[in-house]
Amino acid sequence: MIKRIVVGIVGLVIVVFIVLLLLAWESDIAPQSPPGAETFSQERIDRGRVLAGIGNCQSCHTTDTDQPYAGGLAFETGFGTLYSTNITPDPDTGIGQWSQEAFNRAMREGVSRDGSHLFPAFPYPHFANVSEQDLEDLYAYTMTREAISAEPPDNTLRFPFSIRLLQAGWKLLYFDGPTLAGDASRGEYLAEGLGHCSACHTPRNSVGAEAEGQDYDGALINDWFAPALSAKQSTPVAWTEDELFLYLRNGVSVYHGVAAGSMADVVHQGLVEASDEDIRALARYFHDINGGGSDAQAASQSATAIRTAQERTANSLSRGEALFTDGCASCHYNNPDEPNIMRPEMSLNSSVTADDPTNLIRFTLEGISDEAGIQGVVMPGYAYWSNADLVALFEFLRETHTDRPAWDNLEQRIQALREHAGNGKE
Numbered sequence: 001m002i003k004r005i006v007v008g009i010v011g012l013v014i015v016v017f018i019v020l021l022l023l024a025w026e027s028d029i030a031p032q033s034p035p036g037a038e039t040f041s042q043e044r045i046d047r048g049r050v051l052a053g054i055g056n057c058q059s060c061h062t063t064d065t066d067q068p069y070a071g072g073l074a075f076e077t078g079f080g081t082l083y084s085t086n087i088t089p090d091p092d093t094g095i096g097q098w099s100q101e102a103f104n105r106a107m108r109e110g111v112s113r114d115g116s117h118l119f120p121a122f123p124y125p126h127f128a129n130v131s132e133q134d135l136e137d138l139y140a141y142t143m144t145r146e147a148i149s150a151e152p153p154d155n156t157l158r159f160p161f162s163i164r165l166l167q168a169g170w171k172l173l174y175f176d177g178p179t180l181a182g183d184a185s186r187g188e189y190l191a192e193g194l195g196h197c198s199a200c201h202t203p204r205n206s207v208g209a210e211a212e213g214q215d216y217d218g219a220l221i222n223d224w225f226a227p228a229l230s231a232k233q234s235t236p237v238a239w240t241e242d243e244l245f246l247y248l249r250n251g252v253s254v255y256h257g258v259a260a261g262s263m264a265d266v267v268h269q270g271l272v273e274a275s276d277e278d279i280r281a282l283a284r285y286f287h288d289i290n291g292g293g294s295d296a297q298a299a300s301q302s303a304t305a306i307r308t309a310q311e312r313t314a315n316s317l318s319r320g321e322a323l324f325t326d327g328c329a330s331c332h333y334n335n336p337d338e339p340n341i342m343r344p345e346m347s348l349n350s351s352v353t354a355d356d357p358t359n360l361i362r363f364t365l366e367g368i369s370d371e372a373g374i375q376g377v378v379m380p381g382y383a384y385w386s387n388a389d390l391v392a393l394f395e396f397l398r399e400t401h402t403d404r405p406a407w408d409n410l411e412q413r414i415q416a417l418r419e420h421a422g423n424g425k426e
C-alpha cells in the first residue's frame with residue numbers, strides 16, 4: 001500500500017516536472033542572413049531612431065560611446081552581475097541573424113532567438129506594450145547600425161539564479177504580457193511601454209519584480225534614487241503639467257531642479273528627439289498620476305517653503321549652517337517669490353526632501369557635469385570635504401529645508417558612495 005502511494009507521488013512529481021518543462025520550453029527561431037540596409041526605408045529608420053531614444057536602448061547597451069549598442073554594461077542585482085548584450089547587427093556576437101519575428105519575441109516575451117529566457121533587467125515586461133508598427137521601425141533602426149564584433153563579459157549570477165529556464169517560473173508569477181487597454185492615452189502608451197519609466201521609479205520586490213500597489217512610489221536603482229512620481233512625492237510643490245513638460249524637455253524645472261544622475265540620460269539622450277506632443281503627453285499622464293497641482297498653487301507652495309527654510313536658517317547656529325552659507329548659498333540662494341531656474345532651490349528639491357539621501361550625497365560629492373542637468377552649466381564637486389562636514393551640512397539641510405524626519409546612517413552612506421565613485425578619501 002505504502003509502496004503504491006510512493007510510486008504514485010513520484011509519478012505525479014515527474015508528470016508535473018515534465019509539464020513545467022514543456023511550459024518553460026521555447027523553440028529557437030531559425031537564423032537568417034543579416035538583412036541589407038536597402039531593405040528598410042529611410043523613413044522607417046528615422047522613426048526607429050526616435051523610438052530607440054524613448055526606449056533608452058543606447059544607455060543600457062553601450063559601455064564605450066565609440067561602440068554604440070555593443071553591450072557589456074554591468075547590472076548589479078541581488079543575485080550577482082548580469083551584462084547587457086550586443087544588439088548591433090553583427091552576425092556572430094550581435095543580433096545580425098535575427099528575423100523581425102525573433103526581435104519581436106525578445107521585446108514582447110523576453111525570449112532570445114535561441115529560445116532561452118531573458119532576465120527582466122531587460123525591461124521586456126514594458127516593451128510587451130509596444131505596437132507592431134513601432135517594433136518594425138525599431139528593428140529597421142537596429143539592423144542598420146554599424147555591426148560591431150564584441151562579446152559581453154560572462155554573467156556572474158549565483159546558482160540557481162543563473163539558470164535561464166527558471167525565468168519561466170518568474171514569468172508565470174510576474175509577467176502578464178501586454179498590460180495596456182486598447183484606449184490607453186498616448187502618454188500611458190509611452191510611459192508604460194517603450195519609456196519604461198516605472199522600471200526605475202517603482203520599488204521592486206525580493207525577486208526583482210515591480211512591487212504591486214506601489215506604482216511610482218520611488219526607488220533606489222543602480223545607486224541613484226528615482227523619486228516618487230505618485231501622490232507619495234516628497235517635494236512641497238505638487239508637479240504641474242507645465243513643469244513636468246519643462247523638466248522632461250529641457251532637464252530643468254524652476255520648482256523641482258534639474259535632471260541629473262541616471263535621469264540625465266533619459267532626458268538628454270533618450271527623449272531629445274521625441275516630439276513636443278509626445279513630451280506633452282507624458283507630462284499630462286504623470287500629472288494625472290500624482291494628482292498634481294495648478295500653477296497658482298505651485299507659486300504659493302514654493303514661496304512658503306523657501307520662506308520657511310530661510311527663517312529657520314537665520315535662526316540656526318549649527319556647523320551645517322555655516323558650511324551651507326559659506327560653501328553653497330552663493331549659488332543656491334533664492335528670492336522666495338521668484339526662484340531662479342539656474343539656482344536649484346534646496347527646499348524644493350527631491351534630493352533634500354526624499355526618504356533616501358543618495359542623490360544629495362552624490363550631487364554634492366561628484367558635482368553635476370555640463371551634459372547633465374541644465375546643459376552647459378556645472379555644479380562643482382565637494383569630495384574634498386570631510387565626512388563629518390558633509391554629515392553636518394546634510395543634517396542642517398534636512399532639518400531646516402524640509403519637515404521630514406532625519407536620515408539614518410549618513411556617515412556610512414557617504415563613505416559607501418565615495419568608494420563607489422572611486423572618490424576614496426583618507
Ligand code: HEC
Pocket residue numbers: 051052055056057058060061075082083084085086087094095103106107111112113117118119120121122123138142194
Ligand atoms: C534597463 C536596461 C535596458 C534597456 C533600456 C534596454 N535593454 Fe535590451 N537588454 C538589457 C539586458 C540586461 C539584456 C540581457 C538580458 C539577458 O541576458 O537575459 C538585454 C537584452 C536585449 C535583447 C536580447 C539579445 C540577445 O542576444 O538575446 C534585445 C534584442 C534587446 N535587449 C534589445 C533592446 C532594445 C531594442 C532596446 C530599446 C528599445 C533595449 N534593449 C533597451 C537591458 C536593457
Ligand code: HEC
Pocket residue numbers: 191195196197198199200201221224225226227228229235244247248256258259260261262263264266282286350351359
Ligand atoms: C534609468 C532610470 C530612470 C528611468 C528609466 C526614468 N527615470 Fe526619472 N528619474 C531617475 C532618477 C535617478 C531621478 C532623479 C534625478 C535628479 O534628481 O536629478 C529621476 C527624476 C525624475 C523626475 C523628477 C523627480 C523629482 O522629484 O525631482 C521626473 C519627473 C522623472 N524622473 C520622470 C520620468 C519619466 C516620465 C520617465 C519615463 C519617460 C523616467 N523618469 C524614467 C531615474 C529614471
Ligand code: HEC
Pocket residue numbers: 256257258259260324327328329330331332342343344349351359360363364368369370372373374375377378379380382
Ligand atoms: C558655483 C555655484 C555652485 C555652488 C558653490 C554650489 N552649487 Fe549646487 N548647483 C549649482 C548649479 C548651477 C546646479 C545645477 C547644475 C546643472 O544643472 O548642471 C547645482 C545643483 C545642485 C544640486 C542638484 C539639484 C537638483 O535639482 O537635483 C544639489 C543637491 C546641489 N547643487 C547641492 C549643493 C551643495 C550642498 C553645495 C554646497 C556644498 C552646492 N550645491 C554648491 C551651482 C552651485
